[in-house]
Amino acid sequence: QKEVEQDPGPxxxxxxxxxxxxxxxxxxxxxYFMWYRQYSRKGPELLMYTYSSGNxxxxxxxxxxxxxxxxxxxxxxxxxxxxxxxxxxAMTRGIARQLTFGSGTQLTVLP
Amino acid sequence: xxxxxxxxxHLIKTRGQQATLRCSPISxxxxxxxxxxxxxxxxxxxxxYDEGEERNRGNFPPRFSGRQFPNYSSELNVNALELxxxxxxxxASSPRGVRDTDTQYFGxxxxxxxx
Numbered sequence: 451q452k453e454v455e456q457d458p459g460p461x462x463x464x465x466x467x468x469x470x471x472x473x474x475x476x477x478x479x480x481x482y483f484m485w486y487r488q489y490s491r492k493g494p495e496l497l498m499y500t501y502s503s504g505n506x507x508x509x510x511x512x513x514x515x516x517x518x519x520x521x522x523x524x525x526x527x528x529x530x531x532x533x534x535x536x537x538x539x540a541m542t543r544g545i546a547r548q549l550t551f552g553s554g555t556q557l558t559v560l561p
Numbered sequence: 562x563x564x565x566x567x568x569x570x571h572l573i574k575t576r577g578q579q580a581t582l583r584c585s586p587i588s589x590x591x592x593x594x595x596x597x598x599x600x601x602x603x604x605x606x607x608x609x610y611d612e613g614e615e616r617n618r619g620n621f622p623p624r625f626s627g628r629q630f631p632n633y634s635s636e637l638n639v640n641a642l643e644l645x646x647x648x649x650x651x652x653a654s655s656p657r658g659v660r661d662t663d664t665q666y667f668g669x670x671x672x673x674x675x676x
Contacts, residue, residue: 484664493565493651493667494604538604547655548594548606548617549665 453477456539456552464560469526473539473552476520480541483515484549485524488536497537498524529559563588565668567652573674574642582637582671586654592616593635594655594665595627599648607650610635639673647675 456473463469471485482501486494498513500506506513514523522541526533539552566585574580586593595607606619610629624640633654639646649672653665 486667491672493669496664496666499664540604547592547609548619549596549604550606551604553603 451476452553453480454539454541454550454552457555458553459555460558461555462558462560463529465529465531467529467559469529469533469557469559471524471526471537471539471555471557473522474520475522475541477543478517478520479543480550482542483513483522484540484542485511485513486538486540486551487533488538488554490535494538529557531559531561534558565652565654565666567650567668567671569671570669571672571674573676575676576642576644578642580639580642580646580673582639582650582652582673584635584637584652584654584668586633586635586652587656587666590654590656590666591633592655593629593633594653595635595637596651596653597621597648598651598670599645602648604651608637642675644675647673649673 454475485498487497488494500513503515503517510527512525536554536556538554540549542549568583592611594609596604598604608627609617613629627637629635649670651667651670653667655665
């Protein structure tokens with residue numbers, strides 16, 4: 451079993467929809483949680499970073515962490531065609547520093 | 562502010578050869594990380610360098626090695642290339658080597674193809 455499981459998609463939604471992207475993890479040692487966006491043939495771009503349970507909002511993006519359930523989510527409001535990309539959840543134990551990634555969810559927002 | 566830069570963009574090698582990939586971190590960042598993104602395997606951690614030292618290593622064979630130079634740039638070497646080494650190699654940097662809360666910023670990657 452992988453340490454981090456991510457809904458594989460692909461996911462296709464109409465413009466303006468609310469998108470929910472989800473990951474679960476098995477190791478309670480993970481402390482810091484990130485969401486990256488990766489466009490085709492590009493490097494991942496950091497979208498959101500959080501280290502505590504609860505919600506964190508940044509513009510149209512909301513990151514949610516539930517450490518008791520070992521579950522993280524990213525919500526995108528008013529989705530745009532430019533949001534079409536692969537979304538990767540990532541987490542780290544902290545001192546070991548390396549990121550453990552989910553497999554990614556490919557999102558397409560249709561105009 | 563310039564982001565993480567990597568060279569070359571593309572690299573084509575044959576099996577058994579050696580590949581050298583280069584990375585320049587964001588100015589002021591001292592930590593450099595290498596990841597492999599192979600088709601079907603996702604992003605996997607390779608190496609972490611900070612202040613010139615290798616700090617951590619992922620589950621990869623010793624033919625994957627690297628170093629970090631005094632200016633904090635880094636080099637990844639892959640010896641005795643195998644077909645399954647074909648992947649996008651991503652470099653990331655973060656501002657400090659000590660604080661575990663520092664986030665990583667990625668470069669555009671080097672696509673290595675092994676024929």
